[in-house]
Amino acid sequence: MQLLDFDTDFSLGAELNDKKIRLIVYKKDQELVCRKTTMNQIKRFLDDAEEKLFKGRLQLLKDQDHILIKAKNEIAGVTDRQALYKYLATLS
Numbered sequence: 001m002q003l004l005d006f007d008t009d010f011s012l013g014a015e016l017n018d019k020k021i022r023l024i025v026y027k028k029d030q031e032l033v034c035r036k037t038t039m040n041q042i043k044r045f046l047d048d049a050e051e052k053l054f055k056g057r058l059q060l061l062k063d064q065d066h067i068l069i070k071a072k073n074e075i076a077g078v079t080d081r082q083a084l085y086k087y088l089a090t091l092s
Helices: 039-047 081-089
Strands: 003-005 010-017 020-027 030-037 058-063 066-071 074-080
Touching: 003 081, 010 066, 010 074, 010 081, 020 039, 020 066, 030 039, 030 058, 039 058, 039 081, 066 081, 074 081
Parallel strands: none
Antiparallel strands: 003 010, 010 020, 020 030, 058 066, 066 074
Protein backbone atom coordinates (compact mmCIF):
# COMPACT_ATOMS: atom_id res chain seq x y z
CA MET A 1 0.00 0.00 0.00
CA GLN A 2 1.24 3.47 -0.87
CA LEU A 3 1.26 5.97 1.96
CA LEU A 4 0.90 9.73 2.03
CA ASP A 5 3.90 10.70 4.14
CA PHE A 6 4.05 13.80 6.31
CA ASP A 7 7.13 15.54 7.71
CA THR A 8 6.43 13.84 11.04
CA ASP A 9 6.44 10.28 12.37
CA PHE A 10 2.95 9.90 10.88
CA SER A 11 1.64 8.82 7.49
CA LEU A 12 -1.80 8.31 5.98
CA GLY A 13 -2.88 5.14 4.23
CA ALA A 14 -6.10 4.08 2.55
CA GLU A 15 -7.58 0.75 1.53
CA LEU A 16 -10.58 0.05 -0.64
CA ASN A 17 -13.06 -2.30 0.97
CA ASP A 18 -16.08 -2.99 -1.26
CA LYS A 19 -17.84 0.38 -1.60
CA LYS A 20 -16.08 1.90 1.39
CA ILE A 21 -12.62 3.25 1.95
CA ARG A 22 -10.63 2.73 5.13
CA LEU A 23 -8.43 5.68 6.10
CA ILE A 24 -5.55 4.69 8.35
CA VAL A 25 -3.08 6.86 10.24
CA TYR A 26 0.23 5.18 10.95
CA LYS A 27 2.82 6.25 13.48
CA LYS A 28 6.25 4.82 12.70
CA ASP A 29 4.74 2.00 10.60
CA GLN A 30 2.23 0.98 13.29
CA GLU A 31 -1.48 1.52 12.78
CA LEU A 32 -2.68 4.20 15.19
CA VAL A 33 -6.30 4.91 14.15
CA CYS A 34 -8.62 4.18 11.26
CA ARG A 35 -12.01 5.21 9.97
CA LYS A 36 -14.29 3.68 7.32
CA THR A 37 -16.15 6.04 5.04
CA THR A 38 -17.13 6.44 1.40
CA MET A 39 -15.15 8.12 -1.33
CA ASN A 40 -18.14 10.38 -2.00
CA GLN A 41 -18.12 11.62 1.59
CA ILE A 42 -14.42 12.49 1.36
CA LYS A 43 -14.86 14.23 -2.00
CA ARG A 44 -17.83 16.18 -0.68
CA PHE A 45 -15.68 17.35 2.27
CA LEU A 46 -12.86 18.40 -0.06
CA ASP A 47 -15.16 20.24 -2.50
CA ASP A 48 -17.67 21.88 -0.16
CA ALA A 49 -17.39 24.47 2.59
CA GLU A 50 -17.39 21.85 5.36
CA GLU A 51 -14.51 22.48 7.74
CA LYS A 52 -14.50 19.14 9.55
CA LEU A 53 -14.92 15.51 8.58
CA PHE A 54 -15.37 12.93 11.34
CA LYS A 55 -15.45 13.22 15.10
CA GLY A 56 -13.44 11.11 17.46
CA ARG A 57 -9.96 9.67 17.22
CA LEU A 58 -9.45 10.46 13.51
CA GLN A 59 -10.43 13.88 12.18
CA LEU A 60 -9.87 15.76 8.95
CA LEU A 61 -9.98 19.55 9.26
CA LYS A 62 -9.92 21.97 6.34
CA ASP A 63 -8.47 25.46 6.19
CA GLN A 64 -8.88 26.75 2.63
CA ASP A 65 -6.63 24.43 0.58
CA HIS A 66 -4.87 22.77 3.53
CA ILE A 67 -6.11 19.57 5.14
CA LEU A 68 -5.06 18.93 8.73
CA ILE A 69 -5.12 15.30 9.89
CA LYS A 70 -5.59 14.74 13.62
CA ALA A 71 -5.16 11.35 15.29
CA LYS A 72 -5.99 10.95 18.98
CA ASN A 73 -6.01 14.76 19.42
CA GLU A 74 -2.49 15.00 18.01
CA ILE A 75 -1.67 16.65 14.69
CA ALA A 76 -0.49 13.82 12.46
CA GLY A 77 0.20 15.99 9.43
CA VAL A 78 -0.89 18.63 6.98
CA THR A 79 -1.38 18.21 3.26
CA ASP A 80 -3.09 20.19 0.55
CA ARG A 81 -6.34 19.32 -1.14
CA GLN A 82 -4.76 18.42 -4.49
CA ALA A 83 -2.23 16.04 -2.91
CA LEU A 84 -5.03 14.22 -1.11
CA TYR A 85 -7.07 14.03 -4.34
CA LYS A 86 -4.07 12.57 -6.19
CA TYR A 87 -3.41 10.06 -3.44
CA LEU A 88 -7.03 8.87 -3.38
CA ALA A 89 -7.03 8.60 -7.19
CA THR A 90 -4.26 5.98 -6.96
CA LEU A 91 -6.62 3.64 -5.10
CA SER A 92 -9.07 2.98 -7.91
